[in-house]
Amino acid sequence: MSDTEMLRPRLTTLEAAWVIARRDFVAVLFSRAFLFFLLGPLFPVLIGGLAGSIGGQVQRNAVSIEVGLALSPEDNAAMIAAADVLRPQLAGQVPELRVIEEAAQDSTFDARAFLDQRRGNYAAILTGSLAAPQLVGTQGQIDRWSGPIELIAATASGASPSQFPTATSEVVATSAASERTNRVRTAQAAQMVLFLLTMLLGGMVLSNLAEEKGNKIIEILAAALPMDAVFMGKLFAMLGVSFVGIAVWGTVGWAFWAIAEDAIVTVTQTNFRELPGPAVGWPMFMVLGLIYFTMAYLLLGSLFLTIGAMAASVREVQTLSMPVTMLQLMVFFLSAANIGQTGTPLELGAIAFPLSSPFAMLARAALEETLWPHALAVLWQGVAVILLVKGGSLLFRKRVMKSGGAGRAKKSWFARRAPAPSQPSSGPAE
Incomplete structure (x- = not known):
């Protein structure tokens, strides 16, 4: 028998594995590096959550859609009332309508010049009348909101029904x-x-x-x-x-x-x-x-x-x-x-x-x-x-x-x- 074999402790493979496992577990667990390792993933998650929350709030504030109304006072009120009627049926498709005070006070109000001045948070401005509405804005905003605005104007003028039938539904829990x-x-x-x-x-x-x-x-x-x-x-x-x-x-x-x-x-x-x-x-x-x-x-x-x-x-x-x-x-x-x-x-x-x-x-x-x-x-x-x-x-x-x-x-x-x-x-x- 060699000297190395005489000095080697008589441990089974499982006992030796337990000795090594206990040694490494204690050494790693009570080291400062392991503490920083535990804290490492928490900071990115915390920072990411805060950044996502702040970014979402900023985006919600920035993406709020408003269409300015530059019609007569009666037409403005009719448009707002029609929008309130349609909004429950067309969730997310009806913009917020806001009366532009400058248009009510100035008979020579110019919607194009008002948008060029970048005043307010208006995606577009509606001028004209209920019978002949005119939407002023960029091409993208016009393409997006011309249909809903026309439907609101039709509802406000009585060309579209103000009362809509309520569809019944039957919900199932799941399907295959x-x-x-x-x-x-x-x-x-x-x-x-x-x-x-x-x-x-x-x-x-x-x-x-x-x-x-x-x-x-x-x-x-x-x-x-x-x-x-x-x-x-x-x-x-x-x-x-x-x-x-x-x-x-x-x-x-x-x-x-x-x-x-x-x-x-x-x-x-x-x-x-x-x-x-x-x-x-x-x-x-x-x-x-x-x-x-x-x-x-x-x-x-x-x-x-x-x-x-x-x-x-x-x-x-x-x-x-x-x-x-x-x-x-x-x-x-x-x-x-x-x-x-x-x-x-x-x-x-x-x-x-x-x-x-x-x-x-x-x-x-x-x-x-x-x-x-x-x-x-x-x-x-x-x-x-x-x-x-x-x-x-x-x-x-x-x-x-x-x-x-x-x-x-x-x-x-x-x-x-x-x-x-x-x-x-x-x-x-x-």
Whole structure:
């Protein structure tokens, strides 16, 4: 038995992996860099939300449409009354009508000169009479508002009815086509969240390995513990750190929701309506989302560890990670393109390819109720993680052993070439 084997602690692979996972988890969790990492995504979200709110308010103020009225006082009042009648039936198609005080006071009022002076916030100005209205404005505004203005003028003059029949309606909860279309939106949103979390948190594995490669800690661990255990421990340590990060961001999001619930609900209903429920139900979908995030993170992390095993320096680690990032983007686009194409060869290929399998199966959970394919997919993804970890650790072991063997060979060569130390003479030569 060699000296290294005698000094190596007698730990199983799982025990050694637990030691590495606990060491890395504590080291990363209580570091200042992790605190800044947690705060990093919050500032862009906060700034983006404030900028969007301010920009939306400015746009609403700037885009308010007003058409000026330069008719007789009676015609102005009739136009405003007709607009109020038509506005409930033509939501968004009836502009705000405002009487121009300068036109009422000046019999020689010139609408063209008034618009050239850029006074007020008028898109166009209506002159003439109810029988012969004339709209003054740019060509775009005339094309947009001539039809509604003509309808309002016709209603004000009595040529159009002021009373409109009310149509009855019968609303159904859903239909097969609309339900599937809505679930596609849920699948797209779930894939996007999974991709962003994986890419945002997966880089911690690469940065941690690059740091330990730079200060030679990884080689010390490789000499003391099985390399499979080192890789597996690092993966699960970074996975635990990722769950801590998600928990922190989720808590902040929940607190923000509790503070601004009304505003968030209003924006959500306005822009996204209601996110439809997945086919497997929300509880099972959340469980599958957690499982597929775990598998996607382990797959990407094991690939990053393999890249770290191939690289000889921190610069090479960063260089080689770029193709993997681009590969992940292509994998995401491949999975997103197959949403709704259940059972097609391209969708089955995305499920079979390990890196795209979590994304494709999460989308399928939103569209299909069957659960047994998810068990097979998770099993295959776990096998892929083990194979990647085995391959990465084998590659790293070969590189470390090769460098160590080369160093010993070089040392033995110099030892052979060095002159033998002279022995001290025991006495004068006879």
